[in-house]
Amino acid sequence: MKLYDYAYSSAGYRARIALNLKGIPFERSIVNLIKDGGQQHSEAYKAINPHALIPTLVVDGTALGQSLAIIEYLDETHPMPPLLPSYPLERARVRQIAYVIACDIHPVNNQRIRKRLKEMGHSDEDIQSKWYAHWITVGFAALEQQLSQSKETGRFCHGDTPTLADICLVPQMANAYRFKVPVDRFPTLVRIDQTCRALPAFAAAAPEKQPDAA
Amino acid sequence: MKLYDYAYSSAGYRARIALNLKGIPFERSIVNLIKDGGQQHSEAYKAINPHALIPTLVVDGTALGQSLAIIEYLDETHPMPPLLPSYPLERARVRQIAYVIACDIHPVNNQRIRKRLKEMGHSDEDIQSKWYAHWITVGFAALEQQLSQSKETGRFCHGDTPTLADICLVPQMANAYRFKVPVDRFPTLVRIDQTCRALPAFAAAAPEKQPDAA
Numbered sequence A, B: 001m002k003l004y005d006y007a008y009s010s011a012g013y014r015a016r017i018a019l020n021l022k023g024i025p026f027e028r029s030i031v032n033l034i035k036d037g038g039q040q041h042s043e044a045y046k047a048i049n050p051h052a053l054i055p056t057l058v059v060d061g062t063a064l065g066q067s068l069a070i071i072e073y074l075d076e077t078h079p080m081p082p083l084l085p086s087y088p089l090e091r092a093r094v095r096q097i098a099y100v101i102a103c104d105i106h107p108v109n110n111q112r113i114r115k116r117l118k119e120m121g122h123s124d125e126d127i128q129s130k131w132y133a134h135w136i137t138v139g140f141a142a143l144e145q146q147l148s149q150s151k152e153t154g155r156f157c158h159g160d161t162p163t164l165a166d167i168c169l170v171p172q173m174a175n176a177y178r179f180k181v182p183v184d185r186f187p188t189l190v191r192i193d194q195t196c197r198a199l200p201a202f203a204a205a206a207p208e209k210q211p212d213a214a
Helices: A010-022 A043-048 A067-077 A088-104 A111-119 A124-148 A164-178 A187-197 B010-022 B043-048 B067-077 B088-104 B111-119 B124-148 B164-178 B187-197
Strands: A002-005 A027-030 A056-059 A062-065 B002-005 B027-030 B056-059 B062-065
Touching (some): A010 A164, A062 A067, A088 A124, A111 A124, A124 A187, A164 A187, B002 B010, B010 B067, B088 B124, B111 B124, B164 B187
Antiparallel strands (some): B002 B056
């Protein structure tokens, strides 16, 4: 399999963790989101993924976009170890946690949004403090409440094995650290993130471990 | 089942369509996103869903948030008619289309984001033209290209029966019409939206058909 990816793409980071957890070997093709005004906008890349977003996984000639669609696909085709629990209500809980991050925190903060805010006249400092930190803090506060109060939370977001929820949490925590968003108020998230990052599959997927890291 | 919902929530609209397609009777409890400074922020609602987002589906005493997690749950527990195809690569295509809308278009435009932009000094007019219309147009242009060029697109986004992708498309098209974003450049999306809205399950879920519509 071939993954179009960039070290600092959180969605790419999710796909790398999932591929590692499944033990699936993959080749990376780098699409640098900063260089050349964003290589994802090149005609060559848009022919593979018209949405000009990272990652894309190519499987037997078919290009799959959207990290969560890629991860569900990997889980359906390579069932072990499972990234979702067996029971529908538990699967819903895991997906809910994943989507809180993947729909309601990450997309509102990603690089194209920050670029747009800059074009609309906001300083880097304002974007960091009034936007980036704001949405992470709002989302993490609710997630901390949900996870800390639930008996279903274990060593990981759901029970004692990593799931889709953890795959979304870790890259979002990395963003929080990278942009210096305080996370002391979220001890459950900090604990789970540390537990995950101690696993080789998560550690090897970290942005700073990729050959294209700055 | 009880759905905490609001007529003009696009995520609520998705859940309503899915429940209707499955033929599952449900009771609605209204959480007005405008009234009282947003009823989703009430302590009563946050005790049910700490994320203060709509919708929440309560199933046998368990509260499920995030519309896509709800819909996957409904599809797993009420398999007929299926909202995802059978084959993994096809399921991935449908999920990809759904997530393009649910992760990359809708969350960056939702009510809390527009409110934040206003707090940061932007006029309603600027928010509409430079933000709202911008992100719909960027996302729809890529989606139009993807759907119009794919043999897998049929009467609906994927083949000739409605799927999760259509459930996400129709509420997003409704937003485009409501906020007067031109859609003439997206004939495939317009056609699929019309095909869907002709079905009773979609028609009955429309915002203007809800008792809490303005």
